[in-house]
Amino acid sequence: MDRAEKRELVAGLNDAFKGAGSVVVAHYAGITVAQMNDLRTKMRAAGGTVKVAKNRLAKIALQGTESESIIELFKGQTLIAYSDDPVAAPKVASEFAKGNDRLVILGGAMGKTSLDADGVKALASLPSLDELRARLVGMISTPATRIAQVVNAPAGNVARVIGAYARKDEAA
Numbered sequence: 001m002d003r004a005e006k007r008e009l010v011a012g013l014n015d016a017f018k019g020a021g022s023v024v025v026a027h028y029a030g031i032t033v034a035q036m037n038d039l040r041t042k043m044r045a046a047g048g049t050v051k052v053a054k055n056r057l058a059k060i061a062l063q064g065t066e067s068e069s070i071i072e073l074f075k076g077q078t079l080i081a082y083s084d085d086p087v088a089a090p091k092v093a094s095e096f097a098k099g100n101d102r103l104v105i106l107g108g109a110m111g112k113t114s115l116d117a118d119g120v121k122a123l124a125s126l127p128s129l130d131e132l133r134a135r136l137v138g139m140i141s142t143p144a145t146r147i148a149q150v151v152n153a154p155a156g157n158v159a160r161v162i163g164a165y166a167r168k169d170e171a172a
Helices: 003-019 033-045 055-062 066-073 088-099 117-124 129-171
Strands: 022-027 048-051 078-083 104-110 113-116
Touching (some): 003 055, 022 066, 022 088, 033 048, 033 088, 055 078, 088 117, 113 117
Antiparallel strands (some): 022 104, 048 078, 104 113
């Protein structure tokens, strides 16, 4: 990789770190190419990205970002997982680490907050942004549905009473 390519990589990572809702750093020694591709596919499906970069370049890219506090995590074979949704990258990385003991989560960052491995796992246990939105919409629509049922119930009862009188008159 020549200097121009390194500058591009650092600039791209810097932009990614600035825009990311969360960043996860993990060791990946011993993971096969197929497993790495599987992780990348799952992360992409969740709206995140997995990158493997030289530690020195990643440290340079972290400078000037909110996630600068995780520079010390970049030792050994590390990968970077990040996403706009603060829960997506930790959730996918934690689920993948459960099934593959060779992926060891070192820590991460969410905004200015530095997270250790337990913090990343705790963040992964939270519902995603889409799940929260769905719950919120469900909570908002449920009372509206109940109000509509309550309002319509008396009208339905009146119609049934009138229908019963009509049938009674027809029978008589």
